[in-house]
Amino acid sequence: MITGSKELIRDINSTLVLETIINQGPISRANISKVLGLTKATISAIVADLINRNLVEEIGCDNTEFGRKPILLSFQRKAGYMVSIDLGVDTMSVMLTDLQGENCRLKQMKTPQTKNGILETLIHVIDSVKPDNDTTPYGLVGIALGIHGVVHDNKVSFAPYYNLQNYDLAGKLNDYFHTPVYLENEANLSVLGEKTFMHNYPNIANISVHSGIGLGILINNELYTGYNGRAGEFGHTIIEIDGRECPCGNHGCLEQYVSERALLKDFADKKGLDSITFDAFLTFYKEGDADAIAMINLFVKLISICTNNILNAYNPEIVIINSSFTSFIPGLSKRIEACLCSRMNSFISIESSSLRDSSILLGGICVIIKNFLGIKDLNLSNKKESGLPDSGADALSRSDNFLGASCASRP
Numbered sequence: 001m002i003t004g005s006k007e008l009i010r011d012i013n014s015t016l017v018l019e020t021i022i023n024q025g026p027i028s029r030a031n032i033s034k035v036l037g038l039t040k041a042t043i044s045a046i047v048a049d050l051i052n053r054n055l056v057e058e059i060g061c062d063n064t065e066f067g068r069k070p071i072l073l074s075f076q077r078k079a080g081y082m083v084s085i086d087l088g089v090d091t092m093s094v095m096l097t098d099l100q101g102e103n104c105r106l107k108q109m110k111t112p113q114t115k116n117g118i119l120e121t122l123i124h125v126i127d128s129v130k131p132d133n134d135t136t137p138y139g140l141v142g143i144a145l146g147i148h149g150v151v152h153d154n155k156v157s158f159a160p161y162y163n164l165q166n167y168d169l170a171g172k173l174n175d176y177f178h179t180p181v182y183l184e185n186e187a188n189l190s191v192l193g194e195k196t197f198m199h200n201y202p203n204i205a206n207i208s209v210h211s212g213i214g215l216g217i218l219i220n221n222e223l224y225t226g227y228n229g230r231a232g233e234f235g236h237t238i239i240e241i242d243g244r245e246c247p248c249g250n251h252g253c254l255e256q257y258v259s260e261r262a263l264l265k266d267f268a269d270k271k272g273l274d275s276i277t278f279d280a281f282l283t284f285y286k287e288g289d290a291d292a293i294a295m296i297n298l299f300v301k302l303i304s305i306c307t308n309n310i311l312n313a314y315n316p317e318i319v320i321i322n323s324s325f326t327s328f329i330p331g332l333s334k335r336i337e338a339c340l341c342s343r344m345n346s347f348i349s350i351e352s353s354s355l356r357d358s359s360i361l362l363g364g365i366c367v368i369i370k371n372f373l374g375i376k377d378l379n380l381s382n383k384k385e386s387g388l389p390d391s392g393a394d395a396l397s398r399s400d401n402f403l404g405a406s407c408a409s410r411p
Helices: 006-024 029-036 040-052 115-129 169-177 186-197 260-271 278-286 290-314 324-328 332-338 358-373
Strands: 056-061 071-075 080-087 091-098 105-110 139-147 150-152 155-158 181-185 204-209 213-219 318-323 349-352
Touching (some): 006 029, 080 358, 150 181, 186 204, 204 324, 278 290
Parallel strands (some): 139 181
Antiparallel strands (some): 091 105
């Protein structure tokens, strides 16, 4: 039983009402009362306040056969906007959305190589995606950045492939835009995006295979980051004693063998090339090239071992693999699942991410919404008109341009 001042109880109830409208709306006052067990008078007073604060709107009547038709309530998603950023090693993706992750504007560009270059580019691109004539009540409510490295206390403490360590990127962006700025590890944002927009499980392990290998962990609906943000750095687990040198300082780390960056480099070396794109590699694979097939077999073998270790350590309900390899090579996630021969793990589902690169951006949206509204539970996976990508890779154009309207629709 919750006890405390009337103001505290009112604030708690107001948050619960707002969560219910966001997650289950459109919904009537009467149904909110049934869901939360609060009196109709309490619900009416809270809803009136939320309407006055431009967070909730009345959108029409419910279809009922008998009696007075109840008025439906919906979250006022156009009350402001937010910006979510995937600060990739080679490319940054910047997405502006309304307060429900819909009506997206997206832009991509090369990631600069210096700290100041990254800051200047971020300021420029955020300014460029903001509405020219902003008439929303709240304006820009937050900025989230997915960092391909370790984040602690809203700062980058370790990033192996760009130099942002101990650089107050959040503070500098806040000074310019005067809005909260949230830094988080990209794998952590990815698992939040999957949870909020696609897979509503309380226990999820999300493996991100990009320039490195990260692990986003949800335990009982809570993001697990460890005591200083280093939980989930699974790419730096050692699989070969005295193996390849890693920027983390160790040798033989997993991501030096099976990250997208490592596999493409190894394949280019075998072919005598300076470098190769994923698309070019995929062409080799589809044409039956023996080296490409060997690379994918290695990927399946090592990711299977990685997944087995994750299952034994955390016992999630589902493992999601976010990788270009599993997204564009049919059946690869099932091959990985088939390698899990232990009777302890045979009931676990292994899924390839449908959101792909969009999961990081959508996770950033989740962080901003929760902080702006002060809510804990956010589940938009059941929204029929959600701003989800038909495929995340399709939603994120690789050209430097804008994608208007809703940048996403669920598969």
